[in-house]
Amino acid sequence: MAIEHSPVQLTKADFASDQMVKWCPGCGDHAILASILGIFPEIGYKKENFCVVSGIGCSSRFPYYVNTYGFHGIHGRAGAIATGVKIANPHLSVWIASGDGDATAIGGNHFIHLIRRNMDMNYILFNNRIYGLTKGQYSPTTKQGQITKTSPFGVIDYPFNPGELVIGARGTFFARAIDNSPKTLGEVCRAMAAHDGAAIVEVLQNCVIFNDKTHSEVTDREFKEERQLWLEQDKPMIFGKNRDKGIILRGNHLEVVEIGKNGITENDLLVHDATRENTGVHMMLAQMRPPEFPMAFGVIRAYKAPTYQQLFEKQMEEAKQDATIKCVDDLLNSGDTWEV
Amino acid sequence: MTTKTLNEKENVVVRFVGDSGDGMQLSGTLFSETAALDGNDIATFPDYPAEIRAPHNTVAGVSGFQVQIGKRIYSSGDNCDVLVAMNPASLKSNLKWAKKGGIIIVDIDTFTDDTIQKAGYTNNPLEDDSLSSYILVKAPMTTMTVETVKDIFTDKKSAERSRNMFALGMIFYIFSKDLTHTDAYLEKKFKKKPDVVAANKAVVRAGYNFCENTDVLQAEKAKVEQAEMPKGKYRNITGNIATAWGLLAAAEKANLPLFLGSYPITPATDILIELAKHKSLGAKVFQAEDEIAGICSAIGASFAGAMACTSTSGPGLSLKSEAIGLAVMTELPLVIVDVQRGGPSTGLPTKTEQSDLYQALFGRNGEAPCIVIAASSSANSFYYAFEAARLSLEHMTPTILLTDGYLGNGSQLFRIPKMSELPTINPPFATPNDPTYLPYKRNPETLVREWAIPGMEGLRHRIGGLEKLDGKGSVSTDNANHQLMVNNRAEKVQKVADRLPDQKVYGDDNADLLVVGWGGTEGALKLAVEELREEGKKIAFTHFNYIMPLPKNTGDILKKYKKIIVCELNMGQFVNYLRMNFENIPFLQYNKVKGLPFEVSELKDKFKQILGE
Numbered sequence: 001m002a003i004e005h006s007p008v009q010l011t012k013a014d015f016a017s018d019q020m021v022k023w024c025p026g027c028g029d030h031a032i033l034a035s036i037l038g039i040f041p042e043i044g045y046k047k048e049n050f051c052v053v054s055g056i057g058c059s060s061r062f063p064y065y066v067n068t069y070g071f072h073g074i075h076g077r078a079g080a081i082a083t084g085v086k087i088a089n090p091h092l093s094v095w096i097a098s099g100d101g102d103a104t105a106i107g108g109n110h111f112i113h114l115i116r117r118n119m120d121m122n123y124i125l126f127n128n129r130i131y132g133l134t135k136g137q138y139s140p141t142t143k144q145g146q147i148t149k150t151s152p153f154g155v156i157d158y159p160f161n162p163g164e165l166v167i168g169a170r171g172t173f174f175a176r177a178i179d180n181s182p183k184t185l186g187e188v189c190r191a192m193a194a195h196d197g198a199a200i201v202e203v204l205q206n207c208v209i210f211n212d213k214t215h216s217e218v219t220d221r222e223f224k225e226e227r228q229l230w231l232e233q234d235k236p237m238i239f240g241k242n243r244d245k246g247i248i249l250r251g252n253h254l255e256v257v258e259i260g261k262n263g264i265t266e267n268d269l270l271v272h273d274a275t276r277e278n279t280g281v282h283m284m285l286a287q288m289r290p291p292e293f294p295m296a297f298g299v300i301r302a303y304k305a306p307t308y309q310q311l312f313e314k315q316m317e318e319a320k321q322d323a324t325i326k327c328v329d330d331l332l333n334s335g336d337t338w339e340v
Numbered sequence: 341m342t343t344k345t346l347n348e349k350e351n352v353v354v355r356f357v358g359d360s361g362d363g364m365q366l367s368g369t370l371f372s373e374t375a376a377l378d379g380n381d382i383a384t385f386p387d388y389p390a391e392i393r394a395p396h397n398t399v400a401g402v403s404g405f406q407v408q409i410g411k412r413i414y415s416s417g418d419n420c421d422v423l424v425a426m427n428p429a430s431l432k433s434n435l436k437w438a439k440k441g442g443i444i445i446v447d448i449d450t451f452t453d454d455t456i457q458k459a460g461y462t463n464n465p466l467e468d469d470s471l472s473s474y475i476l477v478k479a480p481m482t483t484m485t486v487e488t489v490k491d492i493f494t495d496k497k498s499a500e501r502s503r504n505m506f507a508l509g510m511i512f513y514i515f516s517k518d519l520t521h522t523d524a525y526l527e528k529k530f531k532k533k534p535d536v537v538a539a540n541k542a543v544v545r546a547g548y549n550f551c552e553n554t555d556v557l558q559a560e561k562a563k564v565e566q567a568e569m570p571k572g573k574y575r576n577i578t579g580n581i582a583t584a585w586g587l588l589a590a591a592e593k594a595n596l597p598l599f600l601g602s603y604p605i606t607p608a609t610d611i612l613i614e615l616a617k618h619k620s621l622g623a624k625v626f627q628a629e630d631e632i633a634g635i636c637s638a639i640g641a642s643f644a645g646a647m648a649c650t651s652t653s654g655p656g657l658s659l660k661s662e663a664i665g666l667a668v669m670t671e672l673p674l675v676i677v678d679v680q681r682g683g684p685s686t687g688l689p690t691k692t693e694q695s696d697l698y699q700a701l702f703g704r705n706g707e708a709p710c711i712v713i714a715a716s717s718s719a720n721s722f723y724y725a726f727e728a729a730r731l732s733l734e735h736m737t738p739t740i741l742l743t744d745g746y747l748g749n750g751s752q753l754f755r756i757p758k759m760s761e762l763p764t765i766n767p768p769f770a771t772p773n774d775p776t777y778l779p780y781k782r783n784p785e786t787l788v789r790e791w792a793i794p795g796m797e798g799l800r801h802r803i804g805g806l807e808k809l810d811g812k813g814s815v816s817t818d819n820a821n822h823q824l825m826v827n828n829r830a831e832k833v834q835k836v837a838d839r840l841p842d843q844k845v846y847g848d849d850n851a852d853l854l855v856v857g858w859g860g861t862e863g864a865l866k867l868a869v870e871e872l873r874e875e876g877k878k879i880a881f882t883h884f885n886y887i888m889p890l891p892k893n894t895g896d897i898l899k900k901y902k903k904i905i906v907c908e909l910n911m912g913q914f915v916n917y918l919r920m921n922f923e924n925i926p927f928l929q930y931n932k933v934k935g936l937p938f939e940v941s942e943l944k945d946k947f948k949q950i951l952g953e
């Protein structure tokens with residue numbers, strides 16, 4: 001759906017809010033906010049045509065910190081509210097800020113269904129693997145065994161991997177980024193904005209107070225090159241400090257190999273194609289995690305399919321063209337009627 | 341002789357009952373429409389089981405359709421003058437509705453040892469004396485139907501499908517109705533199946549002729565009085581369709597797209613089904629993943645500038661509670677339609693009740709007042725749906741419209757209005773680039789805030805469920821501000837009463853008893869009061885459609901009467917609401933929760949008893 005562009009070049013300042021940002025110092029949310037404030041002017045839509053929707057949680061304060069039309073909803077319901085916004089007015093650019101609790105626990109149903117429908121919106125999932133605003137209870141993405149306030153003997157729940165949920169629901173776009181890497185976060189968000197349909201970005205976000213270093217096994221400087229695989233479209237999957245490791249497909253599973261060993265060359269490596277309809281490799285990539293694998297980052301899946309809005313508006317247009325009932329008077333007088 | 345019960349009657353009630361799938365709804369509908377075309381007023385009510393196809397020939401699987409036709413029709417009636425029972429189970433479960441001395445028509449072919457036993461009878465009721473106080477007509481409907489269509493359908497199953505038309509033909513004969521409408525319906529419905537059209541037409545005539553030739557009634561035919569209805573163009577309409585159309589009418593008047601976010605639930609689903617048809621009128625209908633998504637999508641659509649609605653029934657309203665609070669806090673227009681059914685929990689999904697009133701008035705966290713209004717007939721559901729939307733849009737407040745299963749599924753004649761006759765709807769839109777715009781700046785008279793819609797230039801703002809600072813609308817936890825905002829939201833709803841019509845009373849100021857009702861019970865209450873007045877009793881009646889706020893003259897009316905009885909299909913929710921508002925008035929109450937509408941006879945008995953005290 002066409003969204004009207006701004007006649008003038010906007011800047012970051014056009015989207016700066018007058019509200020004091022109340023996230024904790026050092027919280028990963030600050031970096032995500034900075035990325036979005038940088039991207040909105042680049043996208044070029046009129047500033048009145050952005051609408052940011054959220055649920056409840058630390059991340060859900062996001063709309064107050066961006067000067068657009070914004071709606072701070074109730075717990076878990078951002079996806080449902082945003083769905084209504086976008087159906088009512090497909091000419092708005094709709095953004096959702098949500099957390100792991102908001103999106104995958106209380107709002108899990110809305111999350112999978114907006115993905116299944118390919119609602120044309122941009123969904124940033126701040127995954128800090130903890131309930132922060134309620135001060136430290138485990139979430140659906142908290143690691144098994146972790147001690148939290150509500151799991152004094154360790155979490156026994158198996159965690160969700162948001163990528164599996166998105167791809168399992170036949171999502172058309174899934175990407176993963178890290179809060180402390182502004183450049184890559186910006187690239188991923190740009191790709192999300194460019195995608196027509198439900199675009200989900202999972203940001204590994206650090207909660208300095210209640211779950212500090214939860215992602216450190218992949219984000220720490222000392223192992224990040226060994227444990228992060230940054231995917232690029234049509235490029236072989238290479239990682240490692242010396243760029244000497246890669247991913248191959250052996251049979252029906254992925255495997256880490258060393259380039260130059262056992263006769264492996266770059267040509268043997270899996271080449272990334274985010275645009276394929278088949279979810280098989282995308283799912284395997286989303287599932288990779290240390291220590292056996294690096295974690296996949298960047299755009300894992302970006303498959304082009306008609307959006308809900310395109311299909312919906314097409315039906316509306318067709319119905320209007322063929323209609324015999326064109327106004328409510330026509331409707332009231334349709335079918336069996338008689339004079340008394 | 342005996343059929344004198346039907347001669348020269350003002351009103352007559354006919355009830356068609358059979359197995360689910362026997363086509364009773366169709367027989368009933370065609371008879372109702374034919375009577376309406378013939379100048380009778382009508383009201384109908386389908387009575388179907390929660391199961392789609394319960395086991396054949398069991399009481400659980402009985403489906404029925406009742407219609408009252410005649411001169412003065414306020415409801416689909418209590419007991420029936422004619423009961424058409426297509427099998428033993430339907431006779432067993434519906435005999436209690438048949439008037440003593442009335443006609444019972446059965447398909448005698450279905451009364452076998454097996455089906456009689458399945459229905460729970462120990463003896464064949466047609467052969468013992470149990471039906472001696474009725475005029476029993478034993479018609480071999482199945483064999484005569486099969487015989488009639490033998491040249492069209494050779495297999496018994498296809499042939500027997502037309503049995504409902506045989507029964508319909510018999511009823512047409514009894515009431516001297518012609519077959520034109522039914523023929524036209526069949527020709528249209530089965531356009532591509534000419535053999536089905538031919539078979540059904542032949543069977544209707546076979547039923548009609550069977551009555552004429554065999555003189556099974558042993559009496560002259562029934563005459564029912566014509567209705568004296570205001571001139572105009574009419575149609576038959578169910579409450580759910582009327583509700584859907586009222587919403588469409590409001591959207592057109594307000595010049596806004598209609599958005600419905602909804603999840604299927606009995607008995608409200610027909611509103612969703614109906615609106616889904618009308619994309620050509622710009623209706624944006626979204627079947628959500630659950631009740632919560634239904635209302636939350638509607639809130640999002642309202643924020644984005646649509647006339648937003650959600651439709652549900654009791655359990656669904658419970659699920660929507662938190663989101664209704666969000667709409668209260670964000671002060672967005674939103675229509676919530678609750679087609680009430682028997683509760684609590686899953687309760688009696690296909691039966692009617694008025695027990696969601698407390699939930700509509702109070703079922704939210706915090707101080708969260710909404711506008712609450714109720715339709716009181718299938719046809720006026722159109723006007724109250726329109727009114728719910730108008731009040732919600734003009735007062736920027738969520739509005740709950742209460743109807744019920746009886747109104748929603750029942751039908752009535754509806755005098756078709758012209759759109760130009762309906763009031764205008766003027767939502768308080770903000771002006772783009774207004775430098776003085778603030779999200780929670782209020783109109784000093786109505787306390788209504790302005791509606792600034794995403795896309796409008798110069799009005800970017802954020803709203804949400806957290807308490808708002810008066811005027812500016814930013815998040816505020818200030819103590820005094822919270823008190824002020826709570827007061828403002830309550831007063832805004834109370835101020836709606838400034839624009840409501842006065843509550844009216846039917847009957848005398850000096851009556852000995854005032855009958856009070858609300859919502860879907862109006863027909864039965866009004867008829868009971870009218871009949872008692874005709875018997876010389878001093879009794880008056882007032883019926884509420886506006887519940888929150890109440891019309892401003894409510895107290896003045898209630899203070900005039902020595903005795904007041906509040907009648908409702910719950911255990912006393914409206915009467916307690918009145919007690920809360922009018923502390924010194926001693927209210928009597930009459931309540932029933934049997935999943936059934938009031939019967940005129942039980943109301944009259946109760947009122948006579950009070951008048952006699």
